[in-house]
Amino acid sequence: MKIPSLHSIALILSLVVAVNGCGQRESAPSAAGTGDNKPVRKLKLAFVSNTSASFWTIARAGTAQAASELGNVEVDFRMPSTGGVAEQRQILDDLIAKGEDGIAISPNDPANQTEFLNKIAAQTLLICHDSDAPASKRVCYIGTDNKAAGMQAGQLIKQALPNGGKIMVFVGSMDAQNAKERFAGIKKEIEGSNVQILDVRTDETDPVRAQKNAEDTLVKYPDVACLVGLWAYNGPAILNAVRSGGLQGKVKIVCFDENAETLAGVAEGTIYATVVQQPFEFGRQAILGMSRYLTGHQEALAGGRQIIPTLSIQKGNVAEFSARLKKILGQQP
Amino acid sequence: MRKELGIFLLLIALCVVTAAINPRFVSHANLTNMSNVVGLFGLFSLGLGLVIITGGIDLSVGAMFALTGVLLAMMLREWHWRWPVAVAAAVALPMLLGWGHAWLITRIKLQPFIVTLCGLLIYRGVARFLAQDATKGFGDAEGFAGLRDFATGKFLGLPMPFAILILVSILMWFVLHRSVFGRYLLAIGRNEEAVRFSGINTRRVIMGAYVLAGALTGIAGVLLAFYTNSVSPSTHGNFYELYGIAAAVLGGCSLRGGEGSVIGILIGAALLQVLQNLVNLLGIPSSLNFAVMGAVVLFGVIADQIFQRRAALDQGRH
Numbered sequence A: 001m002k003i004p005s006l007h008s009i010a011l012i013l014s015l016v017v018a019v020n021g022c023g024q025r026e027s028a029p030s031a032a033g034t035g036d037n038k039p040v041r042k043l044k045l046a047f048v049s050n051t052s053a054s055f056w057t058i059a060r061a062g063t064a065q066a067a068s069e070l071g072n073v074e075v076d077f078r079m080p081s082t083g084g085v086a087e088q089r090q091i092l093d094d095l096i097a098k099g100e101d102g103i104a105i106s107p108n109d110p111a112n113q114t115e116f117l118n119k120i121a122a123q124t125l126l127i128c129h130d131s132d133a134p135a136s137k138r139v140c141y142i143g144t145d146n147k148a149a150g151m152q153a154g155q156l157i158k159q160a161l162p163n164g165g166k167i168m169v170f171v172g173s174m175d176a177q178n179a180k181e182r183f184a185g186i187k188k189e190i191e192g193s194n195v196q197i198l199d200v201r202t203d204e205t206d207p208v209r210a211q212k213n214a215e216d217t218l219v220k221y222p223d224v225a226c227l228v229g230l231w232a233y234n235g236p237a238i239l240n241a242v243r244s245g246g247l248q249g250k251v252k253i254v255c256f257d258e259n260a261e262t263l264a265g266v267a268e269g270t271i272y273a274t275v276v277q278q279p280f281e282f283g284r285q286a287i288l289g290m291s292r293y294l295t296g297h298q299e300a301l302a303g304g305r306q307i308i309p310t311l312s313i314q315k316g317n318v319a320e321f322s323a324r325l326k327k328i329l330g331q332q333p
Numbered sequence B: 001m002r003k004e005l006g007i008f009l010l011l012i013a014l015c016v017v018t019a020a021i022n023p024r025f026v027s028h029a030n031l032t033n034m035s036n037v038v039g040l041f042g043l044f045s046l047g048l049g050l051v052i053i054t055g056g057i058d059l060s061v062g063a064m065f066a067l068t069g070v071l072l073a074m075m076l077r078e079w080h081w082r083w084p085v086a087v088a089a090a091v092a093l094p095m096l097l098g099w100g101h102a103w104l105i106t107r108i109k110l111q112p113f114i115v116t117l118c119g120l121l122i123y124r125g126v127a128r129f130l131a132q133d134a135t136k137g138f139g140d141a142e143g144f145a146g147l148r149d150f151a152t153g154k155f156l157g158l159p160m161p162f163a164i165l166i167l168v169s170i171l172m173w174f175v176l177h178r179s180v181f182g183r184y185l186l187a188i189g190r191n192e193e194a195v196r197f198s199g200i201n202t203r204r205v206i207m208g209a210y211v212l213a214g215a216l217t218g219i220a221g222v223l224l225a226f227y228t229n230s231v232s233p234s235t236h237g238n239f240y241e242l243y244g245i246a247a248a249v250l251g252g253c254s255l256r257g258g259e260g261s262v263i264g265i266l267i268g269a270a271l272l273q274v275l276q277n278l279v280n281l282l283g284i285p286s287s288l289n290f291a292v293m294g295a296v297v298l299f300g301v302i303a304d305q306i307f308q309r310r311a312a313l314d315q316g317r318h
Helices: A006-030 A054-070 A085-098 A110-123 A146-160 A177-190 A207-220 A234-244 A260-268 A279-294 A318-328 B002-021 B028-053 B061-078 B083-106 B112-131 B145-151 B160-177 B180-190 B192-197 B202-228 B240-250 B262-281 B286-314
Strands: A043-048 A073-078 A102-105 A125-129 A140-143 A165-171 A195-202 A224-229 A252-256 A273-276 A305-307 A311-313
Touching: A043 A054, A043 A085, A043 A279, A054 A073, A054 A279, A054 A318, A073 A085, A073 A279, A085 A102, A085 A110, A102 A279, A110 A125, A125 A279, A140 A279, A146 A177, A146 A224, A146 A252, A146 A273, A165 A177, A165 A207, A165 A234, A177 A195, A195 A207, A195 B286, A207 A224, A207 A234, A207 B028, A207 B202, A207 B262, A224 A234, A234 A252, A234 A260, A234 B202, A260 A273, A260 A318, A311 A318, B002 B262, B002 B286, B028 B061, B028 B160, B028 B180, B028 B202, B028 B240, B028 B262, B061 B083, B061 B112, B061 B202, B061 B240, B083 B112, B083 B145, B083 B202, B145 B160, B145 B202, B160 B180, B160 B202, B160 B262, B180 B192, B180 B202, B192 B202, B240 B262, B240 B286, B262 B286
Parallel strands: A043 A073, A043 A102, A102 A125, A125 A140, A140 A305, A165 A195, A165 A224, A224 A252, A252 A273
Antiparallel strands: A273 A311
């Protein structure tokens, strides 16, 4: 082995010094300027969705808004690629290792993730958004009351079908809590009316299959009156199926969330209504709430449940809603 | 022909049974819908079949759909490229990626499984990154309405993807079964070393297979993007390579390479789509969708094996 020359020793030493120096420069701002008695550390807050969908890009804008309002918060926004529990577990473990002060999560499988969530809650501030895990030790739930949202959808279905009729429900999977609650809400609302649910067709979060399910439904039940989509991509999938079958106006559509195609369908009138959840507020309120809680205002997350109301968007108010949404996302109007 | 006959009979049997239970199976609307998806899935299954015949595999097909779909939407709506350029780019990209895979497989001697597995991970990640996890849609197709109407329209009464599939299948039949290139492909799948020692440039042939498969994936990708009119980068085409592989294997392609036929792959692709349609039309719970597919496919493959063995015994061979 060659004895390292003076040259290379000097090179290595200077590299070490440089790296250290860089490290110090990076931490300097968060460690506050020299002369301050109290170092102002940025709060590290994380927001974890249940899956990757454009719905969450709106929530992301909300977290960014909250971060800019607060100024001393660093938001780590995570979107798991699949709706899997394992991936969420990995993400949360990584966030704990990273030293997050607070985590807001939409658990994929609340019933079976309780123990895991409790472990996380023991190590950091944990709140739930979008999908609640009431059995766990999360401090608060910020999000939609999915049963109420389902009932709202049920009301819209009854309005769309004043004389009743048969409806088919489409969703990615019925083991998700929000799917179960929305469906329960719809069922409760249409009880006693002339609206009859034919079945629920699932598509495992595959938009092509969702579209095919809708197409096949139109074939199997030529007298179906309304198609109902529970998840964000179901609306556009049903819309495509109704369009390709030439059944606009004959078959009504009620769906959830605000995909661009969904809003276009509402504006056109092909979609009777969509129930939107205000994901911007999920993001914003979650970060604001956690930040206030961690800076001594524990009442910010009091009450256990902070429900963000859903809105029903129909032809009458879709233009204004779309404009507002585009502004939130920083898009051209 | 025996292999295809078995799977063809299974397809016919399923169609007859479904039509008997629910006559709407053979309604104009249902046949149109089904031929549409058979066209979409059949196109990339053909490409995947070619790759499998060389003894390789391509696990990145679904991720390529996501990437090309996202790029196509961005090219047409955000960058305002002219549609012929955008479509050409959308088809050229999987061809380029296929070339890259083949280069890694033939020059660096990596396993196709690992190369395309990395592709699966990389391309989907890039698609999500480029789209920033937002769904990219085609909206009202301003500036390319003609293209959208073409991709979702009809040709001689047949849905465009199906018409394109028929055209491409005829071409592929000539390529695989009546051309020198096709002969080389099948031979390389059987015994690459022997073919190389015969003086044939196996590297070029294998590259040709992957690039051709890329072209078919690109065309299917464009049609698939217009079918849904929007591309969600995290879910678009998720695991679709499994449909392609299943279709190819059902249709007689051996995963070891060296065997396969265009007709077989088409029947395999059709079978898988008929099964999904059947689950919906017969009111079988959606949760059993893949279970039904797996069970029927397994049954078909086992039955096929038994018939093959019987035939071999009849001919006095083991």
